[in-house]
Amino acid sequence: MTRRHVAVIGAGPAGLAAAEAALGAGARVTLIDSEEQPGGQYHRMLPEPYAATHPERLQHGWNAFDRRRRRVLAHPRCAWWPRTAVWALERPDPGTPGPPRVHLLRGPADGGGRSRHVLEPGALVLAVGAHDRVLPFPGWELPGVFTAGAAQALAKGERVVVGDRVVVAGTGPFLLPVAGSLLEAGSRVLEVLEANPAATVARGWLRRPWELPAQAAKLPELVEYAADLAGHRVPYRTGRTVIEARGADQVEEVVIARLRADWSVVPGSERTVPVDALCVTHGFSPRLELAVAAGCALRAVSSGEFVAVDRDQRTSCPGVYAAGEITGIAGAQAARAEGALAGWVAGGGDSRLPALLALRRSRDQGRAFARRLARAHPIGGQWPGWLRPRTVICRCEETDYDALRRAATGQAGADPRVIRLRTRAGLGPCQARVCGPTVAELTERLSGEAAGRQVQGLPAASPHRRPIAQPIRLGELAAPPERIPNSDTEEWS
Amino acid sequence: MSPRRVPAETDAVGRCERPLRITVDGETVEGVDGQSVAGVLLAAGRLAWRRGPSGAARGVFCGIGVCFDCLVTVNAERDVRACRRPARDGDAVTTQSRTAPGTLPR
Numbered sequence: 001m002t003r004r005h006v007a008v009i010g011a012g013p014a015g016l017a018a019a020e021a022a023l024g025a026g027a028r029v030t031l032i033d034s035e036e037q038p039g040g041q042y043h044r045m046l047p048e049p050y051a052a053t054h055p056e057r058l059q060h061g062w063n064a065f066d067r068r069r070r071r072v073l074a075h076p077r078c079a080w081w082p083r084t085a086v087w088a089l090e091r092p093d094p095g096t097p098g099p100p101r102v103h104l105l106r107g108p109a110d111g112g113g114r115s116r117h118v119l120e121p122g123a124l125v126l127a128v129g130a131h132d133r134v135l136p137f138p139g140w141e142l143p144g145v146f147t148a149g150a151a152q153a154l155a156k157g158e159r160v161v162v163g164d165r166v167v168v169a170g171t172g173p174f175l176l177p178v179a180g181s182l183l184e185a186g187s188r189v190l191e192v193l194e195a196n197p198a199a200t201v202a203r204g205w206l207r208r209p210w211e212l213p214a215q216a217a218k219l220p221e222l223v224e225y226a227a228d229l230a231g232h233r234v235p236y237r238t239g240r241t242v243i244e245a246r247g248a249d250q251v252e253e254v255v256i257a258r259l260r261a262d263w264s265v266v267p268g269s270e271r272t273v274p275v276d277a278l279c280v281t282h283g284f285s286p287r288l289e290l291a292v293a294a295g296c297a298l299r300a301v302s303s304g305e306f307v308a309v310d311r312d313q314r315t316s317c318p319g320v321y322a323a324g325e326i327t328g329i330a331g332a333q334a335a336r337a338e339g340a341l342a343g344w345v346a347g348g349g350d351s352r353l354p355a356l357l358a359l360r361r362s363r364d365q366g367r368a369f370a371r372r373l374a375r376a377h378p379i380g381g382q383w384p385g386w387l388r389p390r391t392v393i394c395r396c397e398e399t400d401y402d403a404l405r406r407a408a409t410g411q412a413g414a415d416p417r418v419i420r421l422r423t424r425a426g427l428g429p430c431q432a433r434v435c436g437p438t439v440a441e442l443t444e445r446l447s448g449e450a451a452g453r454q455v456q457g458l459p460a461a462s463p464h465r466r467p468i469a470q471p472i473r474l475g476e477l478a479a480p481p482e483r484i485p486n487s488d489t490e491e492w493s
Numbered sequence: 494m495s496p497r498r499v500p501a502e503t504d505a506v507g508r509c510e511r512p513l514r515i516t517v518d519g520e521t522v523e524g525v526d527g528q529s530v531a532g533v534l535l536a537a538g539r540l541a542w543r544r545g546p547s548g549a550a551r552g553v554f555c556g557i558g559v560c561f562d563c564l565v566t567v568n569a570e571r572d573v574r575a576c577r578r579p580a581r582d583g584d585a586v587t588t589q590s591r592t593a594p595g596t597l598p599r
């Protein structure tokens with residue numbers, strides 16, 4: 001009997017659940033992650049050499065995760081490929097059915113001698129997650145300014161704290177677990193600053209309150225974090241943010257100001273606080289390059305673009321499924337439900353199975369919760385008010401706000417490609433992952449043109465197009481890859 | 494104070510430490526097995542190790558391999574993301590700069 005071969009990219013909550021469900025449906029699974037260990041961001045594990053005896057003390061839901069991880073990784077039909085980066089997806093020739101080929105590099109991150117492989121799976125599940133979105137402000141490029149996710153990953157994954165006197169700022173519920181981890185690891189968290197005023201946060205959270213209990217499996221976790229902050233006497237202040245980081249060669253102090261509901265700065269409200277680290281997040285950006293490479297349609301919402309999926313997590317691209325934060329920022333529980341659905345259907349399971357109803361409900365509640373969060377923690381339209389002409393917008397190329405303004409209002413027009421070439425914003429090593437959404441938003445505002453003016457004769461530029469999704473060295477590219485053909489002879493639908 | 498590692502003796506997760514040594518621009522830096530190169534550098538009190546185009550100092554920003562601020566050379570391989578690369582005992586790390594020729598470091 002031939003079994004369908006499902007490749008799952010990403011072993012976070014979504015990918016691990018997808019692998020488990022695909023195995024349950026009878027498929028053969030290759031589970032791929034660039035990290036050393038499974039878990040993704042939410043279940044980031046301590047390194048094996050740490051030999052931790054109480055890893056559960058750092059995570060919610062550790063036991064369930066640990067059981068699932070062992071089950072999946074030890075399964076006879078599962079091949080677990082850690083330390084493996086997917087650097088490209090290659091679409092099949094027109095007319096040939098099937099998901100794209102998966103190009104892999106196995107070995108230490110960015111190392112030269114990694115081995116190259118090509119998978120030809122019968123179905124593909126994309127579960128690559130998201131990263132922090134951070135809006136620029138003067139001084140955000142100083143060492144000592146971290147994304148909130150970086151502080152979280154270092155504390156949870158390595159037991160390294162980013163500093164002793166730390167301010168956590170931005171918007172969203174993620175501020176709370178980050179502050180919690182820093183406190184647990186012994187930092188002094190001076191303040192936690194939610195940029196949205198209390199009224200916006202409360203209105204968002206309490207909208208249709210009767211729906212909240214069903215949606216918010218995360219609520220007890222958040223309440224716990226809030227109690228933790230209170231216990232440590234850490235103030236959680238709403239309607240305030242850091243509008244500037246200052247220091248000679250690293251951050252030494254931050255300027256905190258009050259914000260109105262639209263995030264305009266209340267003049268005269270500024271105060272200065274000495275710190276040795278600042279952690280910032282303004283939400284999450286999905287990692288879209290692989291979905292775009294596969295040809296998956298995206299959907300736009302107020303907070304950005306995500307992979308469009310149907311009720312069973314199918315993307316617009318035959319044989320390709322998406323799950324977790326690349327389809328919407330809804331937290332680990334929704335990611336798990338999406339992953340389980342995607343994996344089951346990708347593995348050839350019957351999508352009419354009654355048990356899927358509960359999964360879909362759990363996913364839909366997660367999504368409803370995400371919409372609630374988006375309303376409670378929006379990005380205020382007046383945030384560019386804190387930018388100065390010399391504020392760095394593109395960290396890689398150090399393009400400043402003034403250069404972007406000149407380019408966006410110049411003769412050549414505001415086509416994203418023109419802006420990129422004139423200012424170099426987005427052309428650096430991160431391939432616009434960090435500044436992309438910001439440059440697009442600022443360009444649109446400065447030029448007064450929606451999505452920038454298009455250059456005639458050229459297709460619309462996708463900000464998420466990165467054909468080389470992870471760095472590959474020339475030597476590695478030159479070596480012939482090992483092909484692992486598909487054993488799948490079934491028709492997928 | 495600079496970044497640091499939670500001391501193993503008081504760490505609630507109950508872990509052990511196997512020391513390792515790397516060199517950074519020739520200088521010995523101590524870390525523990527399992528840490529990333531960035532983690533070793535941070536815990537050793539180094540907040541920045543790379544220079545951007547203007548010469549401005551950079552270290553870790555995103556911590557998960559997205560921003561490429563933390564690039565270093567490891568054993569003669571350029572452009573390795575320090576936050577993603579596990580440190581190995583004896584690794585020779587060299588810092589990098591994107592400064593254009595003729596630019597004075599700030």
Ligand SMILES: Cc1cc2nc3c(=O)[nH]c(=O)nc-3n(C[C@H](O)[C@H](O)[C@H](O)COP(=O)(O)OP(=O)(O)OC[C@H]3O[C@@H](n4cnc5c(N)ncnc54)[C@H](O)[C@@H]3O)c2cc1C
Nearest residue numbers: 010012013014033034040041042086128129149324325332
């Ligand atoms: C740094 C960070 C820390 C976070 N910490 C928390 C937290 O403590 N608590 C919380 O509630 N939420 C946290 N979040 C939010 C978190 O994103 C979700 O709760 C949850 O982890 C999402 O699950 P996921 O499976 O969709 O993606 P993720 O958990 O992000 O998993 C995606 C996986 O895909 C892998 N991957 C991506 N691209 C490739 C590629 N090209 N090749 C190979 N592998 C690839 C990644 O290595 C990763 O392991 C964090 C987010 C970030 C960015």
Ligand code: FES
Nearest residue numbers: 556558560561576
């Ligand atoms: S800190 Fe962003 S890539 Fe390493």
